[in-house]
Amino acid sequence: xxxxxVFHKKxxxxxxxxxxxxxxxxxxxxxxxxxxxxxxxxxxxxxIEDDMTINHKRFEIEEACVDLIxxxxxxxxxxxxxxxxxxxxxxxxxIGDHAEGIxxxxxxxxxxxxxxxxxxxxxxxxxxxxxxxxxxxxxxxRDADSARQIVAEDDDVDRLxxxxxxxxxxxxxxxPKTITRATRLIWVAHNLERSAxxxxxxxxxxxxxxxxxxxxxxxxxx
Amino acid sequence: MENKMQTKHLDFxxxxxxxxxxxxLDMKERQITALIGPSGCGKTTLLRLLNRMNDVIPEIRxxxxxxxxxxxxxxxxxxxxxxxxxxxMVFQQPNPFPKxxxxxxxxxxxxxxxxxxxxxxxxxxxxxKVAAIWDEVKDNLDKSGLALSGGQQQRLCIARTLAIEPEVxxxxxxxxxxxxxxxxxxxxxxxxxxxxxxxxxVTHNMQQAARVSDRTGFLLLGELVEYSETSEIFGRPxxxxxxxxxxxxxx
Numbered sequence: 171x172x173x174x175x176v177f178h179k180k181x182x183x184x185x186x187x188x189x190x191x192x193x194x195x196x197x198x199x200x201x202x203x204x205x206x207x208x209x210x211x212x213x214x215x216x217x218i219e220d221d222m223t224i225n226h227k228r229f230e231i232e233e234a235c236v237d238l239i240x241x242x243x244x245x246x247x248x249x250x251x252x253x254x255x256x257x258x259x260x261x262x263x264x265i266g267d268h269a270e271g272i273x274x275x276x277x278x279x280x281x282x283x284x285x286x287x288x289x290x291x292x293x294x295x296x297x298x299x300x301x302x303x304x305x306x307x308x309x310x311x312r313d314a315d316s317a318r319q320i321v322a323e324d325d326d327v328d329r330l331x332x333x334x335x336x337x338x339x340x341x342x343x344x345x346p347k348t349i350t351r352a353t354r355l356i357w358v359a360h361n362l363e364r365s366a367x368x369x370x371x372x373x374x375x376x377x378x379x380x381x382x383x384x385x386x387x388x389x390x391x392x
Numbered sequence: 393m394e395n396k397m398q399t400k401h402l403d404f405x406x407x408x409x410x411x412x413x414x415x416x417l418d419m420k421e422r423q424i425t426a427l428i429g430p431s432g433c434g435k436t437t438l439l440r441l442l443n444r445m446n447d448v449i450p451e452i453r454x455x456x457x458x459x460x461x462x463x464x465x466x467x468x469x470x471x472x473x474x475x476x477x478x479x480x481m482v483f484q485q486p487n488p489f490p491k492x493x494x495x496x497x498x499x500x501x502x503x504x505x506x507x508x509x510x511x512x513x514x515x516x517x518x519x520x521k522v523a524a525i526w527d528e529v530k531d532n533l534d535k536s537g538l539a540l541s542g543g544q545q546q547r548l549c550i551a552r553t554l555a556i557e558p559e560v561x562x563x564x565x566x567x568x569x570x571x572x573x574x575x576x577x578x579x580x581x582x583x584x585x586x587x588x589x590x591x592x593x594v595t596h597n598m599q600q601a602a603r604v605s606d607r608t609g610f611l612l613l614g615e616l617v618e619y620s621e622t623s624e625i626f627g628r629p630x631x632x633x634x635x636x637x638x639x640x641x642x643x
Contacts (some may be wrong), residue, residue: 245634246626250627383628
């Protein structure tokens with residue numbers, strides 16, 4: 171028989187808010203890269219503006235967590251969930267900042283002619299968003315195995331990043347006039363690469379919720 | 393760390409009803425062991441077996457051992473009074489004698505034959521100091537113990553237990569009749585006491601168990617489901633039944 175119905179209802183609401191925040195962040199990444207592809211400055215500005223809402227959502231969830239800790243004395247997996255949510259929303263907020271960073275680069279690029287058709291960068295964005303989505307599914311389903319699997323897939327994003335980096339480097343070596351434009355694209359790729367890293371941190375928290383053990387799953391290769 | 397007390401494969405029956413099932417529990421010296429579990433799980437019964445408080449109840453049966461420093465306290469020839477001297481108990485309701493503060497503390501040593509007034513004064517002062525109530529009662533030692541507040545009465549009862557110089561202190565819901573501030577004072581006191589004594593506490597208040605104890609045992613239907621470091625029990629219990637109980641998913 172469920173006893174703490176009020177507390178567990180509130181905890182569920184917090185989890186739902188985290189899902190809502192994650193979907194805002196995913197949309198931000200998606201739109202920032204779309205703005206880059208389509209040179210859509212209006213959309214880029216929208217991403218920058220929307221980041222305020224993401225930041226606000228993070229504080230809202232944080233407050234709800236503090237409230238639950240202060241008033242409900244959560245224990246065991248409930249406690250681990252709340253502590254993990256506090257980390258997860260920080261990671262989400264930062265991924266939102268990376269999307270905002272990309273949008274700002276789009277504004278900087280403005281109407282400069284494109285250096286090259288964008289192929290790997292949209293791939294990186296797609297992969298990162300997919301990992302993010304699945305990490306939140308793993309959180310909902312308390313699925314440590316799939317969280318670990320997602321961390322392993324971060325290598326794909328790293329590979330794409332290295333590919334983009336090498337390619338842009340060769341552009342710059344061939345023609346120094348491309349340095350500014352190429353550097354901007356490297357920043358974009360770097361923002362995506364960092365976002366995927368943050369998804370792996372979210373996955374580590376999912377594993378902690380399920381197993382109670384804090385483990386660094388994907389040790390940094392840098 | 394040494395085991396001060398242990399139960400080994402303890403089965404206990406009231407008449408035909410089995411209330412403890414194969415309970416093996418190690419209580420480490422100078423640590424606080426907390427026993428938690430729903431009402432009727434057997435935690436108070438287990439506590440009372442640790443100083444033979446259940447002896448007076450008719451139609452009980454006990455199988456298994458209860459060891460104090462490795463000796464079975466239920467072995468033939470063991471002096472019950474001696475066991476209770478070494479293993480003191482503090483109860484749920486503060487229960488001072490209707491006597492002065494001084495006499496409440498001096499009662500035990502007097503019963504054991506101590507007549508020397510100076511020695512008794514010393515023991516009263518020391519016990520009240522250790523129980524963190526000396527400053528509040530030192531000018532009123534001739535006042536009735538019943539005139540004290542509930543929290544003070546409970547600390548007086550702890551001091552009364554200490555006057556016998558026990559090695560183990562059993563506490564049966566020692567704060568359930570107290571206000572939050574008095575509760576916190578007792579909890580603070582327990583941290584001081586454990587430097588010298590081994591403490592076993594039964595509590596319905598899980599947060600209290602989490603705050604004060606070093607190790608926690610979870611009992612359910614007479615069975616010790618899980619026994620571990622307190623941070624493990626409340627942070628990452630291994631047994632689903634413990635998890636469900638402490639997160640309030642069953643009752």
